[in-house]
Amino acid sequence: MCYARGLSSDVLNVGVEVRVEGLTKSFGPQPVWADVSFTLPAGEISVLLGPSGTGKSVLLKTLVGLFKPDRGAIWIEGKDLTRLSERDLYEVRKLFGVLFQDGALFGSMNVYDNVAFPLREHTKKSESEIRRIVTEKLEMVGLIGTEDKLPGQLSGGMRKRAGLARALVLNPEIILFDEPDSGLDPVRTAYLNQLIIDLNQQTDATFLIVTHDINTARTVPDNIGLLYHGHLAMFGPREMLLSSTEPVVRQFLNAQRIGPIGMAEEKDASEREAESLAGVELPPLPPIPPQLAPSNGLARRAQRPPGQWAAEHGVTLPPGSFGWEEAHRWPTR
Secondary structure (H helix, E strand, O other): OOOOOOOOOOOOOOOOOOOEEEEEEEEOEEEEEEEEEEOOOOOOOOOOEEEOOOOOOHHHHHHOOOOOOOOOEEEEEEEHHHHHEEEEEEEEHHHHHEEOOOOOOOOOOHHHHHHHHHHHHOOOOOHHHHHHHHHHHHHHHOOOOOOOOHHHHHHHHHHHHHHHHHHHHOOOEEEEEEEOOOOOOOOHHHHHHHEEEHHHHHHHEEEEOOOOHHHHHOOOEEEEEEEEEEOOEEEHHHHHHHOOOOHHHHHOOOOOOOOOEEEOOOOOOHHHHHHHOOOOOOOOOOOOOOOOOOOOOOOOOOOOOOOOOHHHHHHOOOOOOHHHHHOOOHHHO
């Protein structure tokens, strides 16, 4: 099933690059992460993973200026968000759309008014223009017919989609997803993942998804990052991460028990020594699955042919990666 429909020509955007340099954040004496640097390429889908408590949501809030970092810079269109005045930061925030974990809908407003809220708050559009835009976004996420329902009358997946429609109404060039699969069953997570892919194809916006879902991380993004033990362990193209032999990356992305990550984030020395003495080794890397394609069968602008990164960097991917058909068939726009 595909929820996303064609966009009118006046709402097409091209995402912007976000460059993070040496970002460090703590709350009082408690460090969250330090010296985090990465670049979200314009128009691409990136996923940020990490064990619970590593500050992934804090990083998202820092990117939109809700939290101020202790050190570092966030560059967007030549401006460092960490040094902007409140007035200038307010303007830059208009580049962002955010889907919060629970949708963050106003419980006393129906779906239509929830989605219309940013337009009424930040623009001077007429009600007829607002109605056109809200209807278009609700159609994109498959919620036509729910306009009069309150959030409490919606399923968890529908609340997520309503929150996504609201995140889209200002045509943002950067969209942040905070645990979009939280509270959803695997089937509805699969529908949401397909919707994310289809929306990226149509908007060309820059997407960053914070998630715990390994299947999402292995099949949706163009790039993957892993926060671990107060730093960014790695960030780069999906083939680089999914073929990595770095123990932390390998263990987390393949959902394995063997490795440095334990129940309390990092295994203590005795646990790791016991694994070493027992001769326990990480199992072979599983095949890299095909990246999820848009519903219409056409490639996204940012999508890379399977195996391209590996071929360019002389990396041998795990046996069976992509499957024969995927490696020999590539859609065109």
